[in-house]
Amino acid sequence: MAGQTAGFGASSVEARGLTRRFGGNTVLAAVDVTIPASSFFCLLGPSGCGKTTLLRIIAGLDVPDEGTLRIGGIDHTRTPAHRRPTNLVFQSGALFPHMNVAENIGFGLRTQRNMPKSVVRRRVAEMLELVAMEGYGDRSPATLSGGQRQRVAIARSLVRRPDVLLLDEPLSALDLSLQLRMRRELRTWQQETGTTFLCVTHNQAEAMELADQIAVLNAGVIEQVGSGRELYEAPRNRFVADFIGENNIFDGPVGDSVDGVAFPDVDGDGLEAFAVRPEDLRFVALDDVTSRGTGVVRTASFTGKSLRVGVTTVTGRELLAELAPSQGDFVPGQKVGIAFAAADVRRLGRPVRDQVQ
Numbered sequence: 001m002a003g004q005t006a007g008f009g010a011s012s013v014e015a016r017g018l019t020r021r022f023g024g025n026t027v028l029a030a031v032d033v034t035i036p037a038s039s040f041f042c043l044l045g046p047s048g049c050g051k052t053t054l055l056r057i058i059a060g061l062d063v064p065d066e067g068t069l070r071i072g073g074i075d076h077t078r079t080p081a082h083r084r085p086t087n088l089v090f091q092s093g094a095l096f097p098h099m100n101v102a103e104n105i106g107f108g109l110r111t112q113r114n115m116p117k118s119v120v121r122r123r124v125a126e127m128l129e130l131v132a133m134e135g136y137g138d139r140s141p142a143t144l145s146g147g148q149r150q151r152v153a154i155a156r157s158l159v160r161r162p163d164v165l166l167l168d169e170p171l172s173a174l175d176l177s178l179q180l181r182m183r184r185e186l187r188t189w190q191q192e193t194g195t196t197f198l199c200v201t202h203n204q205a206e207a208m209e210l211a212d213q214i215a216v217l218n219a220g221v222i223e224q225v226g227s228g229r230e231l232y233e234a235p236r237n238r239f240v241a242d243f244i245g246e247n248n249i250f251d252g253p254v255g256d257s258v259d260g261v262a263f264p265d266v267d268g269d270g271l272e273a274f275a276v277r278p279e280d281l282r283f284v285a286l287d288d289v290t291s292r293g294t295g296v297v298r299t300a301s302f303t304g305k306s307l308r309v310g311v312t313t314v315t316g317r318e319l320l321a322e323l324a325p326s327q328g329d330f331v332p333g334q335k336v337g338i339a340f341a342a343a344d345v346r347r348l349g350r351p352v353r354d355q356v357q
């Protein structure tokens with residue numbers, strides 16, 4: 001759907017079989033992903049999984065060894081960066097130090113031939129308003145805070161009205177409270193322009209807050225694509241369960257289920273695995289569990305909203321329980337029985353990455 005601000009574009013991005021190798025190292029292994037037009041899409045994965053490489057291929061700063069890339073339905077696999085309907089915002093958001101804020105934002109427009117000065121001025125003013133920096137046009141970048149500089153960097157990319165705005169870890173250089181505020185702002189700018197935003201991040205909370213859809217990347221392979229809620233509630237495999245939120249992951253089968261209550265079985269061979277959310281774990285009387293369902297409290301902390309209790313099981317596994325404060329106090333060294341409702345068990349498949357090797 002088009003945004004509320006007129007004149008902005010939006011395109012879908014379709015990667016098919018994108019493969020990139022550096023030396024003998026396969027950094028992207030036949031990546032298939034479809035990013036819908038006008039969506040906020042996040043590529044999420046740990047350091048070194050290939051996120052930036054994929055973003056650079058979409059931006060036209062790198063070329064895949066195999067596969068195709070379509071933007072807005074047009075094959076752009078080998079189109080030079082400056083001829084693509086994309087624009088990339090770098091992590092540092094480096095601005096030209098000798099230009100003021102307005103000149104920085106207008107820079108990309110002034111290099112476009114035949115753009116009347118009045119149009120440049122209007123578009124720059126529109127951008128200053130969008131990123132809530134009216135009145136800052138004459139300021140030098142050196143006088144801005146980190147968050148303000150990043151706002152200007154994003155405005156400088158958006159002013160060219162790309163169909164797809166590419167963002168590489170755009171908030172990682174900011175302190176946490178500013179990150180939280182700017183997540184909401186980024187989301188608002190995407191909605192107001194209707195432009196497709198594709199953001200690379202290793203921060204799952206950030207991806208969950210920003211994105212309509214998230215692709216979880218693991219060593220060059222996409223493990224799962226879905227909304228934050230889908231990934232949280234139905235992780236397809238152990239990698240996704242581990243990366244999204246704070247799952248307790250058990251190797252081996254679920255133990256006996258009595259009246260809908262289950263207990264962890266002995267850790268098995270890893271062929272079967274399941275996950276239980278910290279908020280779904282509960283502690284029961286020791287009499288109610290067999291020895292394999294017991295653990296020892298290691299840490300207990302009160303966060304205001306909840307009680308977070310770390311437990312080590314008899315098999316040496318570290319678990320985390322998030323309990324309502326009304327559940328009482330737990331002290332390190334205390335023995336507890338561990339249980340969960342059978343309905344809260346999420347069975348996990350093998351990561352896709354393990355299957356392609």
Ligand code: ATP
Binds near residue numbers: 049052
């Ligand atoms: P980070 O979050 O740390 O930036 P990332 O997921 O963005 O990680 P990439 O930057 O895409 O990861 O890098 C993926 C792998 O490819 C890394 O092992 C990296 O060392 C390697 N790599 C990236 N670019 C090159 C290059 N030009 N030459 C050789 N190896 C490269």
